[in-house]
Amino acid sequence: MDGVHDMGGKARYFGPLPTIDPDEPAFHAEWEGKAFALALLANRVSGANLHAFRHAIERVPEPEYLSGYYERWLASAEILLLDSGILAPGAVAARAENLRGGRVEEPAVPEPHKPTMPSGGGGNLRAVEEAPAFAVGDAVTARTSVPSTHDRLPSYARGRTGTVTAVQPAQVLPDTAAHFVGENPQHVYAVEFAAQELWGEDAEAFTLTLDLYESYLEKA
Amino acid sequence: MTEVEDTVDPTIPPALRAEALESLLLERGLIDTKTIETFIRTYETAVGPMNGAKVVAKAWTDPEYKQQLLADGTAAIATLGFKGPQGEHMVVLENTADVHHVVVCTLCSCYPWPVLGLPPSWYKDPAYRARVVKEPRAVLAEWGTELGPDVEVRVLDSSSEVRYLVLPERPAGTESMSEEELAALVTRDAMVGVTKVQAP
Structure with missing residues (x-):
């Protein structure tokens, strides 16, 4: 599908490359580590899979997608939790407001409706009985x-x-x-x-x- | 599916947003603090480019292992204990004086976690993702890796669950170094193929 995520060769993203820091840490701030862990857990809690997670990232609005990697991971975690009815729309915003001293009413916990897709096992490699349609050299x-x-x-x-x-x-x-x-x-x-x-x-x-x-x- | 307007107000700072999300899931017992800490600590300390560097140094010093690594990357890497998410099927590409491989993921930021850890900022940068599939020589030159016209350049865009690790060329003048000393020279960036390993 078309979208902000499909960056290969797109002139509007051409520009100077960032500097390489060979010792760059995994996370630059505490919240990045938390966003990483929460996204993996949101994927699990919402009954999603790796592909649904990537698709959720692709659905993050463009300005937010471009604001940073863990910013879009955080947004995709919320999308998966909203999709599956684990969180109500507005729940995170309301909680954030209350955490910074606001007093807003939080939405009620919805009825979850997690996806149910049969899985052929862990990971993404599978055996396929039919012979490959193409061969090396085709x-x-x-x-x-x-x-x-x-x-x-x-x-x-x-x-x-x-x-x-x-x-x-x-x-x-x-x-x-x-x-x-x-x-x-x-x-x-x-x-x-x-x-x-x-x-x-x-x-x-x-x-x-x-x-x-x-x-x-x-x-x- | 969730409409994008339903997602949270992006003006909330990400740290607060993460805290809000965490508290909502914690209070319902859907997640626990210990698992969060384990995930963070694992990728801060145990899983990172030092793993890939061990694979490279072993391949540089053990011809039999190198052969195995190039033939079946997943199995050879697993013999050193490195496997897990984003490393289900590993393919190792050897850089030589004549052939230079460089890896990207233009659609997201797929990266071989078990050997390199989580991707660095430059790998996730729109400029890298956009440019390296169209002008790899210019990208490499901008980062100081000048390749002659006689060097064959091969770009790999990680569009499936296959993950690539570049086996960089062993620098000249390192003949007397031990496997451990060699591992300390190997950088993350050389294992993606954007730079070369330099002799000390």
Whole structure:
């Protein structure tokens, strides 16, 4: 899907790179560590999964998404908790107000409605009985259609043709798992694209590899 | 699904927002303080780039291990005790004088947690995510990594659950160093492929 998260090649994000601090700590402030832990726990408490979590991050409004990594993690934790009816809309804002000395009424605890999607086990690697549709060396083209739901095909690769360089382990399909409609595991392929195919004749000389789910691809 | 207008007022400072969320979940017994502390402490102290540095130093000094690492990254890394979330399927890419790999996640910030810990700011920065898939040589040069035109550049965009670790080139002049001394030279940034490991 289109959105702020799909940053690859987007001119509006081009700008100077930040300085690298080789000793940068995991968290820069106490709240960042807390946001990290709360997001992982919110995912668990709300009955979500990794893909639903990523999709929640993609749904964070753009200014907030761009305000920082743990800011968007915190927002996505709230989105998952609202989605699943663990928290009522406005509950966090009201509590925040009361924590800083306000006296506002907090909304009642809602009736939870957690998603129920059968899982084929822990993690995201799965066995798929059908043989892979593509083999190493095959030329494949990425789909051009743009779903309005979660997917993992960056916009810069839509409609581009590359070569399969490896068949990766089959995995849960993020497109359906993110929306709790099923794991639908698929074969995944490392697909190598020439820079010129992606960016035109004047591109720098390099290759780019994406790991793409079978349904994103067709034989070129 | 939740409409974005339903989410909390972003003018609340994030520290207060985190505290509010934490108190709401704690008072209902949905989470506990000990688990929160364990998560934080794990990624502050036990899981970080020092793990990946051990993998790299071992590969530099043990040819058999290096072969195993390049053939089956997940298994070879697990023999050193490093596995877990965001490391389900590890692929190790060897940088040489002729080939240079660099890793990004343009759609979010996927990163191999068991070997590198949580991603640093530059990896999550919009400029890095946007630029490295379009002008990797310019990005690397901006960070002081000049690659000649004869060096093949390969960019990996982490779009599935495969996670990549770059095995940097061992710097010249380190022949007499021990595995432990070598591990101390290996930086997080070189294991993503944006810099090279420098001799002391």
